[in-house]
Amino acid sequence: MNELAQRLNKANVGKVWLNEPLKHHTTLKIGGPADILIQPKDKEGLITAVNITKEHGIPYRVIGRGSNLLVRDGGIRGAVIKVGEGLDYLLVEDDKVTAGAGFSFIKLATMIAKQGLSGLEFAGGIPGTVGGAVYMNAGAHGSDVSRVLLSAQILFDDGELATLSNEELNFSYRTSVLQKERKGICLEATFQLEKGDREEIMKIMSQNKDYRKQTQPLQQPCCGSVFRNPKPYSAGRLIEEAGLKGFRIGDAQISTKHANFIVNLGNATARDVLALIEHIQQTIAEKYGVHMHPEVEVVGEW
């Protein structure tokens, strides 16, 4: 790993850390160390970092803000590429907006709204990066990325750099082509928006934000919705009806505010959170015969 770090530093790809605790890079504040963490300084830095890492035969994976991620306590072997600062540029051309994958999704939504562009009102409270949002077709308030995305530039694991259209990204509920069919890193995304009434757009955003503030435990370390909604049911409602609100394992607790959130009360481990996830799955399966499929991505070693 030292050798890889030296080469990456020599190539000036960006910031490089060895043995970096990932709890510093996830919103749940949980996660063991990455052997090596790379935060590319720009697109070229990212492509070079991937190539060098491949040459060393070291596996790599990508993270954004860590807002939808549960990293196990043993951490991640190999390289973790953090797409954030460095890939956080923004280009507005009339009603089209291109953002680097590291751009904050909330910041993007807010900036776009201020310019009187409509389409991203739903994203005003969604944490994470643009890249993460494309990867999982992030959504809220009845809309999602697939409704406004024109195209995204992807660096595929086989080295191909391609711009995929909305159709080619094959979006459906909280998923895209990047999750299953073809792994790759989203480098930037272009959104097609509509000119609208600035005041009206700002009003909708502020209503959405208020709703989230009232219904979600945003002041505590968490990772957003833990489970996908098992259609036609609501995960939060099922968990609440099963009497699980407030249930706790170690320092991981089912939020008393929204039952589809797990919060870290201070020193929760990934093991605590996973035990809680299993407990919820088992309880809901026994009571209602419904399988609860996690939305949060679980990665790393025990």
Ligand SMILES: NC(=O)C1=CN([C@@H]2O[C@H](COP(=O)(O)OP(=O)(O)OC[C@H]3O[C@@H](n4cnc5c(N)ncnc54)[C@H](OP(=O)(O)O)[C@@H]3O)[C@@H](O)[C@H]2O)C=CC1
């Ligand atoms: N609706 C809501 O309220 C909430 C939504 N979210 C959404 O969850 C997503 C998490 O974003 P973020 O915190 O940045 O991501 P994370 O750091 O949580 O990464 C989660 C996974 O997303 C994939 N990923 C992240 N960035 C990229 C990229 N540039 N290219 C390809 N894949 C990527 C990786 O998958 P892999 O390892 O397979 O490559 C990674 O493991 C966002 O869409 C965020 O908006 C999160 C919380 C609440």
Ligand SMILES: C=C(O[C@H]1[C@H](O)[C@@H](CO)O[C@H](OP(=O)(O)OP(=O)(O)OC[C@H]2O[C@@H](n3ccc(=O)[nH]c3=O)[C@H](O)[C@@H]2O)[C@@H]1NC(C)=O)C(=O)O
């Ligand atoms: C937080 C996320 O996204 C959220 C997004 O913020 C909100 C707001 O649009 O809508 C989804 O939540 P959600 O389906 O739980 O929406 P909510 O409106 O909070 O709840 C749905 C229904 O369940 C009920 N509910 C919710 C929580 C609870 O503890 N008890 C309960 O009864 C609510 O009263 C409501 O009638 C997204 N979650 C998923 C899995 O689709 C995320 O993806 O990480």
